[in-house]
Amino acid sequence: MRRVALVALALVAMTAMSRAAPLPKTPFTQDPLGPIVDVTNRWTQYQPATDFCVRPDVYQLTKIGPTVRGSNPACAFSGFRPAARGLVKIHVETPALCAGCRRLFINYAKIPRANDAPLYYAHGHVYFHLQSFNPGYTVEPIAHSPNVKNFSNDKLVVPAGSVQEPFVWAFDVHAIAYTGNTAHFVHSNVQGPYYVGPWYVNRAGLRIVGAFLDVDVQTDLGPLPNPRLNGIGYAAGFHSGEKTCPDELSSVYADGDALYGGCIDHFGGGRDVIDPYP
Secondary structure, eight states: OHHHHHHHHHHHHHHHSOTTSOOOOBTTBSOTTOOEEEOGGGGGGGOBOSEEEEOOOSOBSSOOOOOBOTTSHHHHHTTOOTTOOSBEEEEOOOOOOOTTEEEEEEOGGGSOSSOBTTBOOOSSEEEEEEEOSOTTOBOOTTOBOTTSBOGGGOTTTSOTTOTTHHHHHHHHHHHOEEEEESSOOBOOGGGOSOOBOSEEEBTTSOEEESEEEEEEOOOSSOOOSSGGGGOBEEEEEEOOSSTTSGGGGSTTTTTOBBTTBOOOOEEEEOSOOBOSOO
């Protein structure tokens, strides 16, 4: 209970701070997924290509689907050698940045390679959501990089045209919650075109390490009177890569995946909070 209380207090404090005053690094405010940054002014550099390739590389319960070789044009564009095998071609049409939205990028490249107890970092599966004291922010369920997923992106749970689709879509718009992976690639063919992994490929053919969300901040509520209450940060549960996750006891099953689910053994949040009304 004491640990849970400390986590809750740290995450509440995180959203109350301004970007100009980042939180000190603690076991619960350690940037476990890397820092969150506003890249709105250069959003085109982060815009994903419609077609590119990744290579799933961990044990997963579901099949990855058809594979291609590195000679495939989309795979060559992604930086793979012609002889590469076991690649999956990703086809996702990510919308351009919406009017009145801010593109917030979580930079996985800044995650420390090793944990340093009591500071632990994401080295595998992650579950995260954006949070703010301003309840008006939303994210359309497809307004994110293709290497993270929400319920609406899961076509096993929410098939296109299904009865539940509009209800799940409405939930995701406000939940702003995602699953991802900072170290490994997983693609479950039965669950649709999205995947989880540490990078995606932009329109220039560059691998972008991290993930972004396009947050709509033009709401009926508008900015709150106290700027600190408008800040946007993230909170996460994650796989640290330590043997506190049982799958790490075997190299075969390390960071293994079941329907985009995996072991979580630590929690934390970002140190910086973005003011969307600069």
